[in-house]
Amino acid sequence: MRLENKVAVITGGARGIGYSIAEKFASEGAKVVILDLNQDSIDKAVAKLNKLQEDATGYIADVTNSQQITDIFKQIYKRFKQIDILVNNAGITKDNLMMRMKEEDWDAVINVNLKGTFNCTQKVSRYMMKQKNGVILNIASVIGIMGNAGQANYAASKGGIIALTKSTAKEFASRNIRANAIAPGFIKTEMTDNLSQEVIDKYAEVIPLNRMGTPHDVANLCLFLASEEANYITGQTICVDGGLVM
Amino acid sequence: MDVTAKVKEIIVDELGVDENEVTMDANFIEDLGADSLDTVELIMKFEEEFDIDIEDEEAEKLTTVGKAIEFLKEKLN
Numbered sequence: 001m002r003l004e005n006k007v008a009v010i011t012g013g014a015r016g017i018g019y020s021i022a023e024k025f026a027s028e029g030a031k032v033v034i035l036d037l038n039q040d041s042i043d044k045a046v047a048k049l050n051k052l053q054e055d056a057t058g059y060i061a062d063v064t065n066s067q068q069i070t071d072i073f074k075q076i077y078k079r080f081k082q083i084d085i086l087v088n089n090a091g092i093t094k095d096n097l098m099m100r101m102k103e104e105d106w107d108a109v110i111n112v113n114l115k116g117t118f119n120c121t122q123k124v125s126r127y128m129m130k131q132k133n134g135v136i137l138n139i140a141s142v143i144g145i146m147g148n149a150g151q152a153n154y155a156a157s158k159g160g161i162i163a164l165t166k167s168t169a170k171e172f173a174s175r176n177i178r179a180n181a182i183a184p185g186f187i188k189t190e191m192t193d194n195l196s197q198e199v200i201d202k203y204a205e206v207i208p209l210n211r212m213g214t215p216h217d218v219a220n221l222c223l224f225l226a227s228e229e230a231n232y233i234t235g236q237t238i239c240v241d242g243g244l245v246m
Numbered sequence: 247m248d249v250t251a252k253v254k255e256i257i258v259d260e261l262g263v264d265e266n267e268v269t270m271d272a273n274f275i276e277d278l279g280a281d282s283l284d285t286v287e288l289i290m291k292f293e294e295e296f297d298i299d300i301e302d303e304e305a306e307k308l309t310t311v312g313k314a315i316e317f318l319k320e321k322l323n
Contacts, residue, residue: 129283129287171283172283174281174283175283
C-alpha cells in the first residue's frame with residue numbers, strides 16, 4: 001500500500017483518466033475524494049471506489065467557480081483533517097481551427113483547464129502549507145509541449161498548466177509541497193473518441209511504441225509521483241506518451 | 247477581546263518563536279525569521295481569527311508586531 005492513510009482529491013475524477021487515477025490511488029490505500037460535475041457519475045464512481053477503499057466520497061464541483069471550490073476544500077479538510085494529494089485532472093476540449101474558433105470556446109477551455117487548475121491549487125495550498133506536506137499533480141498534455149493544429153485553446157491551456165506547475169513547485173517548495181505535471185500522449189478515453197479518425201491515424205504513425213496509451217498508464221505515473229518514491233522530484237513535466245515527445 | 251494578547255499568541259503559534267521575542271518593534275522577517283510565505287500565512291490567520299479582510303496594500307505595511315497590533319485594533323473598532 002503506497003498511499004496508505006493519504007487523502008487524495010481528484011478533479012474530474014468520476015470518469016476517464018481521472019477515474020483511473022482515483023481507482024489506482026484507492027487500491028493503494030488512499031481515501032479518495034472526487035470532484036465532478038454530474039451527481040450520477042459521481043455516485044457510480046464512489047460506489048465502485050468504496051469497494052477498493054472505504055471513505056471514498058465525491059462532491060459536485062465546477063473548478064471554474066472559485067468560491068465553490070473554496071467551500072468544498074474547507075469541507076474536505078474539516079472531514080479528513082488532512083489533504084495530502086491534489087490531482088488537477090478536470091479538462092475539456094473544444095477543438096476548431098483558429099480561424100473558426102469562437103471566443104467562448106477559447107474562454108471555456110482556458111477557464112476549465114487552466115483557471116480550474118489554479119483555483120484548486122490555490123485553495124488546497126492553504127491546507128498543505130499548514131501541514132508542511134503535500135503533492136500536487138497537474139494533468140497537462142503532450143499537446144501543451146508540441147502544439148496541435150485545431151487545438152489552439154487546448155494547447156495554450158496545457159502549456160499554461162506546465163508553466164503553472166513550475167511556479168507552484170518553486171513557490172511552495174519550502175513547505176515540502178511538490179508539484180509535477182503529467183503530459184499524457186494519445187490515451188484512449190471518451191475525450192479522444194471525439195477526435196477524427198484522420199487525427200488519430202496521423203499520430204499513431206509517429207508514436208514510437210505504435211499504439212495509443214490507456215488511462216491505466218497515466219494512473220501508474222501519477223501513483224509514482226504521488227508516492228514517497230518521488231520525494232525528490234518537483235517542478236517536472238513527465239510524458240507518458242509511448243515516446244511521442246523526446 | 248485583548249487584541250494584543252491574541253495577535254502575539256497567533257505569531258508565536260505561526261512562526262514558532264518564543265513569546266519573549268515577540269516585542270512591539272520585532273520585524274516579522276528580520277527579527278522573527280519569517281519568509282514571504284510565512285507573512286502571507288500570518289495575514290490569512292489574522293483574517294480568519296478576527297473575521298476581517300485585509301487588503302494587499304494594507305498587508306504590505308504590517309512589517310512589525312506593533313504595526314500589526316495597531317492596525318488590527320483600528321480595524322476592529
